[in-house]
Amino acid sequence: MARDVAVVGGGPAGSRAAALLAKDWDVAVLEEHAVSGQPVQCTGLVSPRVMEIAGVRQTPLNVLHGAEMEFPGGRRIAVSSSEPKAVVIDRADFDRRLAAEAMDAGAEFFYGHRYLSRRWEGRNRIHYRQDGEVGEMSARLLVGADGQGSKVAAEAGDPRPREWVRGLQVDLPIADDSDMVDIHVGSEAAPGFFAWKLPCGDFTRVGLCVSWEHGPPAHYLRAFLKKLSLQDVEPLTKHCGKIPLGGRGRTYGDGVLLVGDAAGQVKPVSGGGLFPGLKSARCLAAAADGALREDRCDAASLKGYEKAWRKEVGKELANGYRLRRIFLRMSDEDMAKASAMVDRPDVRQLLNSGDIDRPSDLAPPLLRMVPGLLRFSPRLVSAMVMK
Numbered sequence: 001m002a003r004d005v006a007v008v009g010g011g012p013a014g015s016r017a018a019a020l021l022a023k024d025w026d027v028a029v030l031e032e033h034a035v036s037g038q039p040v041q042c043t044g045l046v047s048p049r050v051m052e053i054a055g056v057r058q059t060p061l062n063v064l065h066g067a068e069m070e071f072p073g074g075r076r077i078a079v080s081s082s083e084p085k086a087v088v089i090d091r092a093d094f095d096r097r098l099a100a101e102a103m104d105a106g107a108e109f110f111y112g113h114r115y116l117s118r119r120w121e122g123r124n125r126i127h128y129r130q131d132g133e134v135g136e137m138s139a140r141l142l143v144g145a146d147g148q149g150s151k152v153a154a155e156a157g158d159p160r161p162r163e164w165v166r167g168l169q170v171d172l173p174i175a176d177d178s179d180m181v182d183i184h185v186g187s188e189a190a191p192g193f194f195a196w197k198l199p200c201g202d203f204t205r206v207g208l209c210v211s212w213e214h215g216p217p218a219h220y221l222r223a224f225l226k227k228l229s230l231q232d233v234e235p236l237t238k239h240c241g242k243i244p245l246g247g248r249g250r251t252y253g254d255g256v257l258l259v260g261d262a263a264g265q266v267k268p269v270s271g272g273g274l275f276p277g278l279k280s281a282r283c284l285a286a287a288a289d290g291a292l293r294e295d296r297c298d299a300a301s302l303k304g305y306e307k308a309w310r311k312e313v314g315k316e317l318a319n320g321y322r323l324r325r326i327f328l329r330m331s332d333e334d335m336a337k338a339s340a341m342v343d344r345p346d347v348r349q350l351l352n353s354g355d356i357d358r359p360s361d362l363a364p365p366l367l368r369m370v371p372g373l374l375r376f377s378p379r380l381v382s383a384m385v386m387k
């Protein structure tokens with residue numbers, strides 16, 4: 001089988017790239033599972049613009065107007081807006097719809113096909129496993145959209161992401177259509193990240209992520225459920241997964257491009273990968289289209305992709321990682337102090353204007369309003385504000 005493009009991974013980034021490229025090129029998608037969207041490894045919280053970028057029509061499970069945060073020491077701060085700030089999506093359905101769009105555009109999906117390796121010989125010779133048998137496919141361009149543990153990225157010589165956080169969540173049979181997500185930070189709730197209780201309409205999703213060095217998150221989730229007095233509710237489902245943070249190195253090579261989690265395109269503050277991954281899929285399609293037309297898929301001909309996606313989302317990802325490093329250095333006591341500093345009507349008003357896809361935009365005006373925050377990491381804060 002000789003193809004123009006082989007995409008590894010029928011998740012959102014891979015399906016979106018395939019949909020855009022299949023209009024003009026012969027595209028194959030290799031997906032190891034039997035369908036797109038399973039198993040679910042996502043909370044499904046995205047900005048409303050993600051649906052537009054994805055080109056998918058889907059009724060959200062819930063629409064959120066704000067968040068209430070609980071800090072160590074128990075201080076709670078609520079921020080909300082009259083504008084919808086986020087929607088909760090059914091992630092399995094979202095992925096299936098993205099795959100269907102790609103199929104409609106002409107991409108051919110090979111489910112149950114596990115990518116194994118490739119050899120670059122001016123075109124890619126790709127090996128995959130299906131039903132215990134090894135098969136071969138050839139493609140001018142390989143797109144690595146195979147998620148956080150990307151084999152394609154590892155083979156392309158990419159260093160691992162700077163860190164991973166581990167997540168675990170349960171869906172509980174408790175109907176809740178309120179419009180605020182409940183977020184908890186601190187070493188008891190979720191060391192190195194945060195815990196959430198998300199109203200999803202017919203059910204409630206409770207989960208958290210923790211930094212890698214804190215080990216498996218199960219006992220933190222048990223403690224969090226107990227804190228919420230939900231420990232005796234039998235879950236409907238349980239999901240777990242890993243989120244790569246801090247970005248990867250190069251996202252292109254001879255005959256290969258990386259996108260989505262495979263490329264480290266994840267917002268470091270929230271762990272959200274759908275917005276940056278889908279934005280970058282569009283940049284990938286433009287770069288790939290140019291290279292295929294010139295019939296030059298060597299690394300030098302593909303490097304414009306990296307520049308293009310970094311222009312779209314790179315600054316936010318870099319600043320977001322600076323914010324994360326500041327957050328990681330803060331003790332519970334620091335967080336309690338910081339929460340006291342920002343618990344003011346004018347600051348809440350500023351926070352209300354925030355955008356979940358660009359949280360670091362708030363840093364400069366916030367520091368002007370509350371210069372005392374500078375004490376938590378002057379060097380990192382000024383690096384972020386100066387960039």
Ligand SMILES: Cc1cc2nc3c(=O)[nH]c(=O)nc-3n(C[C@H](O)[C@H](O)[C@H](O)COP(=O)(O)OP(=O)(O)OC[C@H]3O[C@@H](n4cnc5c(N)ncnc54)[C@H](O)[C@@H]3O)c2cc1C
Binds near residue numbers: 045167168259266
């Ligand atoms: C607990 C948790 C909560 C999250 N919550 C949110 C959230 O609320 N909002 C948000 O925006 N993001 C969230 N994320 C992140 C989000 O899920 C990812 O960023 C997103 O799934 C990345 O999409 P992708 O297409 O790059 O990769 P994936 O969705 O991981 O898709 C990769 C695909 O590649 C396939 N694959 C892997 N290896 C191979 C192989 N060798 N051969 C063939 N196929 C292969 C996989 O089966 C998979 O289908 C969360 C993640 C976790 C773990």
